[in-house]
Amino acid sequence: MQQLDNAHILPLSGQDEQALAKLLQREGLRLTPGEARRMLELLGRDPTRVEATIFDTMWSEHCSYKSSRWVLKAHLPVESPRVILGPGEDAGVVRLGVHQGVEYALVIAHESHNHPSQVVPTEGAATGIGGIVRDVACMGAEVIGVLDALRFGDPDGPRAAPVREIVRGVVDGIWQYGDALGVPNLGGDVFFSPRFDENCLVNVVSLGLVRADRVVRSRVPEAASREPYVLILVGKPTDETGFGGASFASAVLEENAEGQRGHVQVPDPFLKRVLLEANRAVLEWLHHEKVAFGFKDLGAGGIACASSELAAAGGFGMDVDLDRVPASREDLPPEVLACSETQERFAMVVPERVAERVLDFYNKTYALPEVYHGARAAIVGRVRPDKHYRILKSGQPVGDALVEVITAGIEHRRAERPRATAPPAEPLPPVEDHEAFFTRMVGRPNLASREPIFRYYDTEVQGRMLIRAGEADASVLAPVPGSKLGAAITVDGNPWWVAADPYWGTAHIVAEALRNLVAVGSEPVALTDCLNFGNPEDPEVFADFVRSVRGLGDAARALGPEGPSGPPVAIVSGNVSFYNESRSGRSIEPSPIIAGLGVFDDVSVATTFGIKRAGSVLVLSGPRQDRLGASQLRHALTGKTDGPLPELDFDRERRRIHATLDAVRSGCVLAAHDLAEGGLAIAALEMALGGYEAQGIGMQIPISGLGSTRPESRLYSEAPGFLYEVAKEHLQQFLGLFERWGVDVTMTGRTLAEPRFRILDGGHTLVDLDLESVQRIHADALKPLAE
Amino acid sequence: MARVAVVQIPGVNCEYETARALEVVGLTARIVRWNEPASVWSEFDAYVIPGGFAFQDRIRAGAVAAKLPAVDRIAAEAERGKPVLGICNGAQVLVEAGLVPGLHPGRVEMALAPNRAPRREGYLCRWSWLGVTPGPGSSWYARNVRPGQVIPMPIAHGEGRFLTADPEVQERIEIENLVLYRFVAPSGGRAVRYPFDPNGATLQAAGITNRAGNILAFMPHPERATWLRQVPLELKNAWGESRRAAVGNWEALEGPGPGRILFQSLASNLLSPSAEGARPGREARS
Incomplete structure (x- = not known):
């Protein structure tokens, strides 16, 4: 073995704790002194700069899950008959169905891009989309949609100006990247709360379609033991952008985060689009030639992490030659070449005998070097039959270790301390003038129409869409051209619920995601999670995290069609984002964000929540409750978000969800809508207004006798439930179906030929508004933010 | 059999569904x-430049793509009377190439400027309503449209405002x-x-042809x-x-939509047996 060049060595051993901490800081490493010692122990010597950077990235919270892994493993169900590939690779894979003898699968990935979006909102959000799209693409899938869950600060609070700038920037980043890439936006959600003032959340989800027999794995294939394999790097020339990004994502945001801009990557949707087209041709050819290969996107830790993970996952070693890496400049230091997070790159391992052909696809057929300055595919490494992983520069190793040392991982057992029990919530003042109050609720940022934001997103490119973002509780598409197989997708999360009760709040979010899927008529088949929390070294934050994960796991097991004894709605992919806290000590509300994926055998049954005709019956399932903690009502009346959450009975909720699925599938429901933020009143209004086009059909809802004692809670309780529009001729069938599931329903109004929105309580008319005027309030409230 | 080229310029992103739409009409x-x-x-026999962001819309939407040798070739085929349809970004390419309106072929006479609507700037994705005014392009592109027929179709663009600085061009079109x-x-x-006029285009134009109509x-x-x-x-x-009535009926949903x-x-022009030598584009030129 060649000697490691002394110039590249970081002398870390023999230092005391303080000196070591200082040294690490000077080198820009975020490893703790304890972690650095562990690294020295594993290597048996001082690391090179490149090696230290690799460990720094691989052991960042973002990449290593060092605090969270055992919690996730202990509590989350990840397998079901629907699952082809669960957590562990870049994305999860779930069965869709068979069309013309070919089985298809859906690929789903879920990530956060929070810190970058806070610091440089447009680029941060755009590279979030860019990264999640690569995660799906490298499984061999065609990317068929993206979603984004956004959490912003208070747009009317003390930091309104920067908050509004971030909203605008993030929305710009999402549309500028996604629209140019040609991937439809399948929606997402937006929530405003002051605790996101200094740390916004940008979570992104991507959906892909792949033939089940063509799922590509991120590893050197076994065939590499029989013939030589090489590593091909393709895409943008490597530059210094995004160096240290994973570690940046795993630390508390600095007071003056402007100085951290260098950690944010630079997006390029144009090059990505060209790359995806070229990948399509290359993968098609490799499959056709029956060549075994491995494929991986370059994200956190750049070339070093992607290549070592490809090697380790296959049980091989690798030599990576940095001199052969196409770079933007000649003078980039080896650790930057090896670890920068330059966007729009992929890595592929193929047999040496086909390498030139693969390079030709990229460099000649799709002419990368002509289309984009410096872009190309190049052979940059070679698979080794032993398990040595080496990085070479000018013929000298600048990194040399066994792959299992690099990918050994690290674990921290964090302390937990449950928060002190909150004092009982103060009772709510009564609402005096219901109509005026309702009008105010309709225009509140968390309840107003998302249309002003959604209009920037291309929701229809690729031509697969049946139900667009905003028209129903979930977006619906027919992924396989010519086939009636369908998919539905939603993303949900309510930070106030989780702050009030991490376990039940998270369980409520899972239930809401499943309600959204069945409301359009799809069968829930998988979930993904992105768990956004504060500093895990704070025992209270970590206790919140553990409780939230338990709630997630329990709900996913309990709400499958047969309950806890049957298969769960498996969690197939996810991400943990800690350190969502600014230097000033403000931590975000604990924010698990859950995406739900549903499928249809026949997508034609899918329906929206908009009212379809006058003279139909409105039916409610899910009794209203007086427990109004963390509700939009409580916040509107008191400015607080404390108090007890509505009860969630898993078994009742399961039956309600699956009865609804049966009802929509059998066609006896014209419209179905999940009850969530803002309760019955807001859900009913959204049905009357439709997604974007009101039909001019009004409704009248008597609310007496809906299970709670006060009109406020009947109107605004966020207890789980649905509101359905049922045609009179289907009412008996509908009621019979719910009876068989043992689910109580209450007829609670009707739709009207006149465009009025009316709520009655006993003999009183609480609300009686002209639909058009209330629509204007609902549709326009977010305009000043988005425009 | 009539063969249509769907032109894949780097950055274009609607080529697959556009090809499927052409296939479904035969x-x-x-x-x-x-x-x-x-x-x-x-x-x-025909060319479609689909939507997207060709060459990242560098300089202006469609401007770089308009200079490609491939676009010159297509222009030469159009000169021989073959039809060329540019959709969205493809439309921007045709205008930047001086093919539309093409009063003086090769001269850029119009632009597709950023959308202009009160309080609404930037990219806009929504359904709009279209009407047809008979003209030289009717035969190629609106043959089966009834007078007064309103056709709903979605738009998705940031620069869709047909505009000209030359009063003579405006008058001619x-x-x-x-x-x-x-x-x-x-x-x-x-x-x-707004929103019926979604972008402030001259004459509310959604689609403009050349004089020959092809x-x-x-x-x-x-x-x-x-x-x-x-x-x-x-x-x-x-x-x-029709859409609401088709819930639960896949065959109906796979049937034709307004676009x-x-x-x-x-297709009816390209596939009609009498079309050879008597295509509307050629008639208009003769």
Whole structure:
């Protein structure tokens, strides 16, 4: 073995704790002194700069899950008959169905891009989309949609100006990247709360379609033991952008985060689009030639992490030659070449005998070097039959270790301390003038129409869409051209619920995601999670995290069609984002964000929540409750978000969800809508207004006798439930179906030929508004933010 | 058999669904890369430049793509009377190439400027309503459209405002009825305000042809309205009613949507047995 060049060595051993901490800081490493010692122990010597950077990235919270892994493993169900590939690779894979003898699968990935979006909102959000799209693409899938869950600060609070700038920037980043890439936006959600003032959340989800027999794995294939394999790097020339990004994502945001801009990557949707087209041709050819290969996107830790993970996952070693890496400049230091997070790159391992052909696809057929300055595919490494992983520069190793040392991982057992029990919530003042109050609720940022934001997103490119973002509780598409197989997708999360009760709040979010899927008529088949929390070294934050994960796991097991004894709605992919806290000590509300994926055998049954005709019956399932903690009502009346959450009975909720699925599938429901933020009143209004086009059909809802004692809670309780529009001729069938599931329903109004929105309580008319005027309030409230 | 080239310029992103929409009306579509051998272009009977962000819309939308040798080849085929349809970004390419309106062929006479609407800037994705004014392009691109028919179709663009600085150009396109498709109110009347006039285009233009009528620069997306399943359930008018009535009926949902009429018009010209030598484009030139 060649000697490691002394110039590249970081002398870390023999230092005391303080000196070591200082040294690490000077080198820009975020490893703790304890972690650095562990690294020295594993290597048996001082690391090179490149090696230290690799460990720094691989052991960042973002990449290593060092605090969270055992919690996730202990509590989350990840397998079901629907699952082809669960957590562990870049994305999860779930069965869709068979069309013309070919089985298809859906690929789903879920990530956060929070810190970058806070610091440089447009680029941060755009590279979030860019990264999640690569995660799906490298499984061999065609990317068929993206979603984004956004959490912003208070747009009317003390930091309104920067908050509004971030909203605008993030929305710009999402549309500028996604629209140019040609991937439809399948929606997402937006929530405003002051605790996101200094740390916004940008979570992104991507959906892909792949033939089940063509799922590509991120590893050197076994065939590499029989013939030589090489590593091909393709895409943008490597530059210094995004160096240290994973570690940046795993630390508390600095007071003056402007100085951290260098950690944010630079997006390029144009090059990505060209790359995806070229990948399509290359993968098609490799499959056709029956060549075994491995494929991986370059994200956190750049070339070093992607290549070592490809090697380790296959049980091989690798030599990576940095001199052969196409770079933007000649003078980039080896650790930057090896670890920068330059966007729009992929890595592929193929047999040496086909390498030139693969390079030709990229460099000649799709002419990368002509289309984009410096872009190309190049052979940059070679698979080794032993398990040595080496990085070479000018013929000298600048990194040399066994792959299992690099990918050994690290674990921290964090302390937990449950928060002190909150004092009982103060009772709510009564609402005096219901109509005026309702009008105010309709225009509140968390309840107003998302249309002003959604209009920037291309929701229809690729031509697969049946139900667009905003028209129903979930977006619906027919992924396989010519086939009636369908998919539905939603993303949900309510930070106030989780702050009030991490376990039940998270369980409520899972239930809401499943309600959204069945409301359009799809069968829930998988979930993904992105768990956004504060500093895990704070025992209270970590206790919140553990409780939230338990709630997630329990709900996913309990709400499958047969309950806890049957298969769960498996969690197939996810991400943990800690350190969502600014230097000033403000931590975000604990924010698990859950995406739900549903499928249809026949997508034609899918329906929206908009009212379809006058003279139909409105039916409610899910009794209203007086427990109004963390509700939009409580916040509107008191400015607080404390108090007890509505009860969630898993078994009742399961039956309600699956009865609804049966009802929509059998066609006896014209419209179905999940009850969530803002309760019955807001859900009913959204049905009357439709997604974007009101039909001019009004409704009248008597609310007496809906299970709670006060009109406020009947109107605004966020207890789980649905509101359905049922045609009179289907009412008996509908009621019979719910009876068989043992689910109580209450007829609670009707739709009207006149465009009025009316709520009655006993003999009183609480609300009686002209639909058009209330629509204007609902549709326009977010305009000043988005425009 | 009529063969259509769907031109894949780097950054274009609607080529697959556009090809499917052409196939469903009986045409044979092939996605042709911009850098394929020069000889390939003459093999086709028609050309569609689909939507997207060709060359990242550097300089201006469509400006870089308009300078490609492939676009020159297509222009030469158009000169021989073959039809060329540019959709969205493709429309921007045709205008930047001086093919539309092409009063003085090769001269850039119009621009597709950033959308202008009160309090609404930037990219806009929504359904709009279109009406047809008969003109030289009717035969190629609006053959089966009834007078007064209102056709819903989605738009998705940031720069869709047809604009010219030259009063003479404006006068000519008006007098010669080169604005084949325009945005209208759902009733079919003139679109006087947002959102019916979604981008502030001159004469509410949504699609403008050349004088021969064989080249159409069309901003909406007919390929996103070619199947009934693509129509929003909440759309008003008869298309919305058909869509709502088709819930639970896959065969009906796979049937035609409002945008198919444009591709059908193209197909009925290309496939009609008498078309050879008597295509409307050639008539107009003779």
